[in-house]
Amino acid sequence: MELNKIENILEKYFQGETSIAEENELKEYFSSPNVAQHLKQYQPIFGYFSQVKEQKMTQEIPLQTKKRKVAWLSIAASIVILLGIGAFYYVSDNSTDNVVAKSELGTYDNPEEALAATQKALALLSNNVNVGIESVHYIKEYEQSKNKIFKQ
Amino acid sequence: MNQVVFIELINPFKDKVFRLAKRLLTSTEEAEDATQEVMVKLWNKKDNLDAYNNIEAVAMTMTKNYCLDQLKSKRADNLKIVHNNFTDRxxxxxxxxxxxxxxxxxxxxxxxxxxxxxxxxxxxxxxxxxxxxxxxxxxxxxxxxxxxxxxxxxxxxxxxxxxxxxxxx
Structure with a gap:
């Protein structure tokens, strides 16, 4: 009975019509010690299938350690850059404070005094500008004489 | 997806990939190379892996194609892998x-x-x-x-x- 069943499954197996469960049954039968004599020739086939399935991948899979390095590198680089920018602002902030503190010119509390000081400063400025403009008059004279010659 | 998650994802079929590669390429070393190659390819695609509903099938297909390519290029070089050339571990x-x-x-x-x-x-x-x-x-x-x-x-x-x-x- 048992043997009949195995023979049936075996026939189906070679037709490619067995299910996984039936194939497992065959594997089990052929791995047992009491295999019928006339079926002994199939034993290595199923033995082989079971044996091969035991093979394992032994090597580690290298998962782009390079990429990880790049990631760490970029993190380190950005920290350095941030520190650099931070330090720059920190130092330069301090120094501008100092310049302002040093060049503090004071202020006037009295509006009249402030007006006078401003007028004085503006007069100084316009005097200097006038000195500059005086030399422009020479150019005007030069142009006049040029016009005489070329008779416009 | 980080490495740990990925390793967990591939662990169930890693050996199947290896055995299929070994079936086709015969030598253990070549099969290991092929497995690594396939896994690294998967890892590089890790951001799109969710798009596949069956990653194992994808991996097996990749393995099959990779090995057939390997065999083709080996044959072009007139080089055939003979099992005896490699030690069996x-x-x-x-x-x-x-x-x-x-x-x-x-x-x-x-x-x-x-x-x-x-x-x-x-x-x-x-x-x-x-x-x-x-x-x-x-x-x-x-x-x-x-x-x-x-x-x-x-x-x-x-x-x-x-x-x-x-x-x-």
């Missing part, structure tokens, strides 16, 4: 030599089949995939797979019977 001799011998015969017989049949035998008889899954991996319909598988199994049987009764009949 598995300690086999502690088993009964006769057993090992007949198992080796099966390996040789399967190795003589066309690659397509080798792939089918590997996927069905060794890894025990359902026909539906095999169809996805090799891109064939189930009936064609059954027919091809039947042909492969009968060829194995024929050769085994010949070997078994060699010199008797």
């Amino acid at each position: 598995q300690p086999q001799l502690d088993k009964k030599i006769e057993d090992a011998d007949s198992l080796e015969w099966v390996e040789k017989i399967i190795g003589q089949l066309p690659e397509q049949l080798q792939i089918l035998i590997q996927l069905r008889d060794v890894e025990q995939y359902e026909f539906e899954e095999i169809a996805k991996i090799v891109n064939m319909n189930e009936t064609a797979i059954r027919v091809a598988l039947s042909r492969a199994r009968k060829k194995i049987r024929e050769s085994m019977v010949n070997t078994h009764s060699y010199g008797i009949k």
